[in-house]
Amino acid sequence: MAEPGTKGKVGIVGSGLVGKSWAMIFAGAGYEVVVYDIIPSQVSDALTSIQSQLTDLKKSGMLRGTLSPEEQFSLIKGCSNLQEAVTDAVYVQECVPEKLDLKAQVFKDIEQFVNDDTIMASSTSCITPSEFTGELKRRSQCLVAHPVNPPYYAPLVEVVPSEWTDPSFVERARKILEDVGQVPVCMKKELPGFVLNRVQYAIINECWRLVTSGVISAEDIDKVMWAGLGMRYAFIGPLEVMHLNAEGMENYIERYGPTIEQVSSTFGPNPSYSGAGLREVVQQLNSRSPLDQLEERRKWRDTRLAALAKLKQEQDKL
């Protein structure tokens, strides 16, 4: 790895859940990171939290990169003005709340201080880049880099350009994100929901239809994912599953294409997420995972996610 801090500066704007994760990811790869938040106490809280998270990650064997927790933490600075955070940055990652007007204003503010080659990336989960970059002078430098929660363990980043994003910025963003150990996928054009949520919503729609039409319980449909499809999807995607489950994709389609078309024709319209169907699903979920035990259940989930990330890391070394 290059000398710590020599890869360039990354500005993180917004130091909440996602901003903190990005700061750790960039510092783990040796970037100099400057974190800014509109609330100064958020920055100091974020630094305290990052310091203890880095120590815990080391203890659990999940710390990224080759630098010690102390070396990584020394690469992260906090600041209380935007200019200081983004001036001379090679890459800026915006992580402010999911509000269109706020994103538009923050990008307008950021663009005053960055260089001609600074990549300006937004963490937005569902706002397309053209919605908040259209009015900017530096709109060709802007794109979305949407992480998956928790970004430290789930490395996918959806890189989404608008029609005016310079393709060379997309390519450079991809290289930087790969360099920090994420797994970027680049969309060729923007679409609502990007890609992850479009796929996720297609799955949710069918799960919802099956439960609300009385075909299966909510508990059992979730098992279909974690005990079935999810097992292989943790390592290979659905298209490669098809390719491997026959003598290649063409052979798979010869064998199963007509069945896919026939079953798909019985899916029905998009379900309604209200009324009796909603009440039924809510009741099943609440009795299985009571609302006053969600925090416990989240911890259970995150421990397993971390263990899976570790396993994948070890497998990748084989």
Ligand code: NAI
């Ligand atoms: P958060 O609410 O935890 O943090 C947002 C931070 O931005 C706060 O510390 C707030 O003080 C700060 N902030 C507000 N206005 C600001 C401004 N004008 N300048 C600088 N800082 C400002 O939010 P979170 O969860 O970190 O989300 C940030 C972005 O990441 C959102 O767009 C969200 O959709 C996206 N995202 C969130 C994920 C999640 O699971 N939480 C996953 C993937 C993306």
